[in-house]
Amino acid sequence: MSTIEGQFDAKDALGIRAVATRARRAGRAVAALEADARAGLLTAIADALADPSRREELLTANARDMVDARAAEALGKLDSARVRRLALSPAKLDALCDGLRQLAAAPELLGTATLQRELDDGLLLERAPCPLGTLGVVFEARPDAVPQIAGLALKTGNALLLKGGSEALQSNRALTALLHDVLRARGLDPGVIALLEQREEIAAMLELDDCIDLVIARGSGSFVQYVQRNTKIPVLGHAEGLCHLYLHDDAEAEMAARIAVDAKCSYPAACNAIETLLWTPGARAALVASARALLDQGVTLRVCPQTRAALASERAPLELTPASAEDWHTEYGSLTLSIRQVSGLDEALQHIETYGSRHTEAIITGDEAIARRFLAEVDAAGVFHNASTRFADGYRYGLGAEVGISTGKLHARGPVGVEGLVTYRWLLRGRGQVASDYGPGKRPFLHRTL
């Protein structure tokens, strides 16, 4: 059985508007559920993902996508990393089940109050978390994003319009059908999660600034930029992940090499991988150790003249490419790293300010005062001392799951989990009080925070 609801035929804004309107209404019903019932919904999705016959369906659908993807890979039309991310497996489905069960058990934000204040006797103000409303999420190949994002949206009472990569179409359809069946079985409108299938529908969705409260864009930098430039809806995401590792004077050579390799090589395409290494003349030993370790991992090093000079005097000459001004602006996303010498902390801060993308920046130093200044002065979502930039991740931060990483400053910054999917309302309960009775020379406010 494979029912896709919350969909449409028309590829125009009118069609998407109807989908979004239905989703919003359906989302209200999810938000109105008791916390237990919402948790039960997530558990039921986990149960369905663990069910052998549903698994069979999902893996069969995914196998169809994989056949097409491997053919495209053979023709050089799809890169192998993307093909790998497309694959579902029993292990991946197990991980998804675990994630959903953890999310079900996580504390509820809806129904709580982040502030309670008596303005006066019998006049109670409350700041109450509530869903944003309707989310539009556009993401690339990984089909496991469908239940992950759906779980986060349902946990926070939000409706969801999802558009995945076309390579994952069969997988995404099967996963959405599973979600719809669970929703329907619990008496909820499956339209709360709508899968968009056509590329044109993204443009139509971006026009609905009166229907969609937040767009989450996950994909290439140019795609995220396209989304940001083509909508009045707030967009959460990152167009760029240009992260730096700065080796200060006394940086320990072994630590520098280990962190540099992890930050560059463990997943070079990740947004939290580093693109540039900065070092001071006093950190020469750390530079040399890092450069050797990176070259051992097959990293191409693009270096400034001072770096070249420092490494040229090594006994075994290292293979180096000269860096151009362009390099400091470049997010390679591959096993290439630029290296530049700076005179000290101020020049490092200046370089990061000029070229960084406000994602994640790290320093290696044993000098606490220098570390404190770096942590205080770098303007980025993540600022790390003696740790790899690769820790910048919702799972690693212990946020549960994440819908994306934001390099914007407002609302949510860095890895965004459930907290980024809620806003709040100010609720005021009185007994007929009017504002003109209060103020200077009249009745004073109590303002007692509870």
Added chain:
Amino acid sequence: MSTIEGQFDAKDALGIRAVATRARRAGRAVAALEADARAGLLTAIADALADPSRREELLTANARDMVDARAAEALGKLDSARVRRLALSPAKLDALCDGLRQLAAAPELLGTATLQRELDDGLLLERAPCPLGTLGVVFEARPDAVPQIAGLALKTGNALLLKGGSEALQSNRALTALLHDVLRARGLDPGVIALLEQREEIAAMLELDDCIDLVIARGSGSFVQYVQRNTKIPVLGHAEGLCHLYLHDDAEAEMAARIAVDAKCSYPAACNAIETLLWTPGARAALVASARALLDQGVTLRVCPQTRAALASERAPLELTPASAEDWHTEYGSLTLSIRQVSGLDEALQHIETYGSRHTEAIITGDEAIARRFLAEVDAAGVFHNASTRFADGYRYGLGAEVGISTGKLHARGPVGVEGLVTYRWLLRGRGQVASDYGPGKRPFLHRTL
């Protein structure tokens, strides 16, 4: 003495860019101050505002603005409410001093942590509040906004580009000179607060999406809309304040009349004043009492046919104007109110959803279950039960001061005080840990929240 720094001659984006760049740098120095020093800065501004000779200067400058404003008022070019808001007085200056001293004493957000979590032994994650960076604030006549907004910006370590109404130019200059003198006396760059004086400079400022982190727009709805449509910088503000008061079946007549009069008449131009009254057939007594009280206050009532019929049968006939469809969309901002009968809660919710501006909505009812549904289902920054919409205000909420009221859903909603002017960074302190050592089958995360 009247020194204006942080200004420029060029009316082009390049000039404003230089101003914004200097302001940002200067803002960092304010953010880097110890909490005590930042509090001392606010106290020093309050002291300067209390100083008799500075007061003399301020009131003289304001008197010059008032002469021009009264002339413009006589010619019908400036409305009298605006002229009233322009006037400074010793009492207003006293209130400003009080506000600044309260803000100085209020808890600091900078330097605190909103989350501390051990990811592992010796790997400590912290979510640390930090300034947004540089704020662009555009506001209308009221010159008291200058020290108020400056106080909020300095408290949160933000730089500020301010553009006030041209009617208040002399007053704003004098107030800015006072702020600059205090900053300079404490060894800070006065460029952290820059006063823009030309209308063209607003457009130039709106182009600087790489220099300015948040625009706060206060003024007419059409002006706020102009700002929203002409910048890629996030805008905080409200283009509209179309608030409703809903009288449910059993609404108490005396309470309804009292709240209706307060919500409409105490300050009709305020964004939290009501524009439409909704009532059910069961709330007829409350409607009649409210209509009589409103007419007594000189309010023009624009009513639907059912309302007209309900009020026509009253012994003394009431003066009523028929409402057109246009009325439900109209923010009068004056002593005019539209009234519409609805069949019950669902139709009221539907009306508010369709015509409301997500600002503040109120219900009057003795039925707790109905109140609970209204509070749960209305999507607005403020949702009130048995209280006037006029309570929607930063001072009344006990937030100290406010930079504005936001009808957007992201980041900050409703009255925005200091919390809306900060964002956060994720700080991670380690001992050389790398991410690839952690994960399934490897070292587990501790994730111990402190």
